[in-house]
Amino acid sequence: MFRKLQRIAIRQFHRNAPNLLDRNPIVRTPIVDKIDPRTKAVEGGPEPSYENVVSGYSISTHRETLTMLHGGVLPEFKIAYESWGELNEDKSNVILLHTGLSGSSHAKSHSKNLHPGWWEKFIGPGLALDTDKFHIICTNVIGGCYGSTGPSSVDPLAKNGERYGTRFPIVTVFDMVRAQFKMLDAMGIQKLHASVGSSMGGMQSIAAAAMFPERVGRLIAISAAARSHPVSIAMRFAQRQVLMADPNWANGFYYNSSPPHLGMKLARTIATITYRSGPEWEERFGRVRANPEEEPSFVPDFLIETYLNHQGEKFCYTYDANSLIYISKAMDMFDMSHPIPTKDAVLGSQEESPNCSKASALEKLQKGMSTIKMPTLILGVQSDILFPVWQQKEIADCLRSGGNERVTYYELDTIYGHDTFLIDTVNVGGAVKGHLEMDY
Amino acid sequence: MFRKLQRIAIRQFHRNAPNLLDRNPIVRTPIVDKIDPRTKAVEGGPEPSYENVVSGYSISTHRETLTMLHGGVLPEFKIAYESWGELNEDKSNVILLHTGLSGSSHAKSHSKNLHPGWWEKFIGPGLALDTDKFHIICTNVIGGCYGSTGPSSVDPLAKNGERYGTRFPIVTVFDMVRAQFKMLDAMGIQKLHASVGSSMGGMQSIAAAAMFPERVGRLIAISAAARSHPVSIAMRFAQRQVLMADPNWANGFYYNSSPPHLGMKLARTIATITYRSGPEWEERFGRVRANPEEEPSFVPDFLIETYLNHQGEKFCYTYDANSLIYISKAMDMFDMSHPIPTKDAVLGSQEESPNCSKASALEKLQKGMSTIKMPTLILGVQSDILFPVWQQKEIADCLRSGGNERVTYYELDTIYGHDTFLIDTVNVGGAVKGHLEMDY
Structure with missing residues (x-):
């Protein structure tokens, strides 16, 4: 009310003497490069638990x-891993759990690291990955920053x-999987009960099943893709560009100076x-403003903006910029x-797909996955914009038309978008448990 | 083949003498801040025509x-406009065309500016906006950078x-519309045959119809929204943050130094x-690479990446950074x-919506648009991710339940996403022409 009267007064005044008008104040602008890891979390929704994992894992040294598939060489490599549940005598009860981009080997808390893991509620006695029955191993990928090379x-x-910086060779999902199987070799694990993964973990899971079909008993891929499509590439391209534009990135050689926190x-x-998704x-958040009593400005204003700001700030301290890029x-x-790399990448470099018809592209995809004949579970989420559900259907369709008669395909209607696999213990958990424990 | 043999050789060599291994070369990284306005356009799709319009328009000086709604004052203001078709004697054949964010008043070429406009194929004799029948006026919005203040x-x-910089007051769509109607006043145009707009132009069009119901004969809103939803806000928030993080932005006072081209x-x-949309x-682009003979690196690699890079580079030179932010x-x-501002914003400041139930939020929306009783056309595109089709339906539903019996609502199935209104002369054009020329 005071503001309204004030405005009317200002206006009257200006009508009489417009030249005495005060200049407008400068609109409040954010300090975009302010990084405050203690920003208060925006309440109201389930958030995945990602930590900067620096201990509590084991190392498999090679x-x-x-x-690597595209030419570079690691003279030696380490894989960080954690495990839950007992390994049985003939080493036949192993589930290899693959992570998404931001995930570490810390999928579940244990005595050496009490922080909740990113699949905390999916792993345990009687849970989706049942530690009374299975020995679950989760690795950090080659190229990551949580203990693996x-x-x-x-x-x-x-x-x-x-440090390697951008001398690290270009890494592919196939390279990540080959490294994991070298670790399994060293552990004397010949055959997995199952290969399980979500998001990029689902890509690894599919690659593992295709490259090592005789060593993967069951396949689970959640919110994954058999190939990235241009919209996903575009969204990741924008992230990489923004990060690499931070002068602190310094072409990847920032380890002795300030890391590119703003870019991250x-x-x-x-x-x-x-x-996430629109419906969630x-x-x-709707259109609720963080500080409704303040006039709008360019600082984070709507609640959704403060949420995004907070998610961005939090991540700077838990992840390495170069790992994100690679x-x-x-x-x-x-x-x-087709052709996908065989076990020995050196002898089977993947050819570039020429611009070909949709039918022949699908045919190549079917052929590339033709070794996947084990029981397979494909889960997709209808509200996922990063790995849209048609990509899950594409995997299932290719496998079925390639002759796999034990492909289960479920679409979930949750509102959590791509993050559903981190959150929805009921829908995701049930399908996973069923697939792992059913007698095929 | 050579590469394969080379790799095998390297590998053999390293097995024998791993310590003599050469270090990996540094992966190629982009020069992200390279701005080359002459980058070759990526062929193969229709692109809207946006130019840095610096002449060929008329100016209405006030x-x-x-x-402004949120408190700042412009002591005087100018509106740039262009027009096509003859004004009839009683000034009753005027169509006011509103622009989206990047659009200028140059919707169509004419003798003073021969460049194609952003709605070139929609305006002309016999076309959607028929210059044989109507006098079409298109303005640049207040806050823009193509001639208006x-x-x-x-x-x-x-x-x-x-220059104003960030001393420019926070501007709303309602302010843009009030300025336009002051221009119409000055021109002696009492009533519009129609108010037409797409994207933010559709927002203006709806606001005009609600604020000045007696002065708007027909309403057309294409790919617009009655209120922005959190995903759209999030996508624009990310753009503003990235831009404001460019040190050259300098809190908006860059006019005497280097503009924030990289941020833009x-x-x-x-x-x-x-x-755009996934299907398009x-x-x-599919997964086609720009230079398939090169090994992957961090420079724009897939065709979709070079396309995005080019679109970004082109825009730097045609638009003002502060206008984008405002x-x-x-x-x-x-x-x-409800309550939306009345004609005189000073006396009707919009209250902040508290966090309320979905039903009561819809009720307020219906009430805010309750003055819109003229024939209305709402168009939405099913592949639009920025202004999703449910938002178009929301407009139509609110108008219908508010008692408007002449609401036409069409959903288009084109693959061009939000940009459809710039491209699809057949589906968009036909609906627009029908609505403008039908006897209601």
Whole structure:
């Protein structure tokens, strides 16, 4: 009311003496590069639990070269892993759990790391991954930053103890899987009961089943894709560009100076938009403003803006910028079209798909996955904009038309978008448990 | 083949002498802040025509204050406009055409500006907006940068000829419309045959019909919204953050130094993702790589990446950064919920909606649009992710339940997403022509 009267007064005044008008104040603008890891979380929705995991995992060290699909070489490599449930005598009860982009090996809390893991409620006695029955192993991927060899690891060939930075070779999902199976070799695990993964973990899971069909008993891929489509590539491209535009990124050699926190924050802001769905945000944030008593300005204003800001700020401290770039690129490049690499990538480099018809593209995809004949569960979420449900159907259709008669395909109607696999213990958990424990 | 043999050789060699291994080369990274306005356009799809319009328009100058809804004041203001077709004697054949965010008054070529306009094929004799029948006026909005008063205009109250920058007051869609009607007043145009607009132009069109119901004969809103939803806000928030993070933005006072071209490029990269659709990009780009003979790296690699890069680079030179921030914020704030401002914004400030139930929110929306009783055409596109089709239905439903018996609502199945209104002369054009020329 006071404001209204004030405005009327100002207006009257200006009518009489417009030249005495005060200049408008400067609109409030955000300090975009302010990074405050303690920003208060926006309440009201389930958020996945991601931590900067620096301990509590085991390391499988491989003193052998790993030649990557696109040419670079790791002279040696380490894989960080955690496990739950007892390994049985003939080592036949192993489930290999693959992570998405931001996930570490810490899927579930245990005595060495009490923080809740990213699949905390899916793993345990009687749960979806039943630790009374199975020995679950989760690894951090090659290229990651949670203990496995990645761009932030020391380059053993550098003289001064320098980290790899962008000397780390381009890594593919196939390389990640080959490294995991070298770890299984070292552990004497010949055959998995199942390969399980969501998002990029689902890509790994599919690749594992196709490359090592005799070593994968059952396949589960949730909210994944048999090949990335242009919209997903576009969304990840925008994130990488924003990150690489931060001068602190310094072409990937920032380990002895300030890391590109601002670029990471902005990249994660974009990513967060792709992880959830319109219906969830309608319900959770609507058009509610964070500080309704303030006039609008350019600082985070609507609740959805403060939420995105917070998600961005949080991520800076838990993830390595170069890992984000390498792994997001690996997701873009993922394509199960024939010919896929065999166990030995050096002898089976993937050809580039020429611009071909839709039918022949599908045929190549079917052929690339033709070794996947084990029982398979494909889960998709109708509100997922990053890995849309038609991509799940594409996987299931290709497998079925390729002759796999034990393909289960479910579409979920949850509102949590791509993040559903982290949240929905009921719908996701039930399907997973059923598939792992059913007698086929 | 050579590469394969080379890799095998390298590998053999390393097995024998791993310590003599060469370090991996640095992966190629993009020069993200390279801005080359001459980057070759990616062929294969229809692109809207946006130019940096600096001449060929007329100016309506208003030497009176314009007090904005959220408090700031323009001591005087100018509106740039262009027109096509002859004004009839009683000035009853006027169509006011409203623009989207990036649009200028240059909707159609004419003798003073021969460049094709953004609705080139929709305006002309016998076309959707028939210049044999109607006098079409298109304005550049207040806050824009194509001739109307905006953040890049000189602040008349500054002593040193400084531009407004972020001293420009927060502008709303309602302010844009009030300014347009002051222009119509000055032109002696009492009643419009129709108010027509797409995207933010559709928001203006709806606002005009609600604020000035006795002056708007027919309403057309295409791919618009009665209120922005959190996903659209999120997508625009990300763009603004990325832009404001560019140090060259300098809190909006960059007019005497280097403009934030990099921020603009990155913002437009994100925006472009929201303007099109998955199906179009599947068809147009698929997974084709720009330079298949090169090994993957972090430079724009897939065709979709080079396309986004090009769209971003092009935009830097045609649009003002502050206008992007102000107008994108105006879109976020747009809400037709009761109470909407009356003709005189000073006396009718919009209250903030508290967090209320869905039913009561819809009721407020219906009430806010209750003056819209003229024949109305609402068009939506099923593949639009920025203004999803449910938002079009929301407009139509609210108008119908509010008692408007002449609401036409069409959903289009084109693959062009939000950009459909710029491209699809057949489906959009036909509906528009029918609505404008039918005897109600």
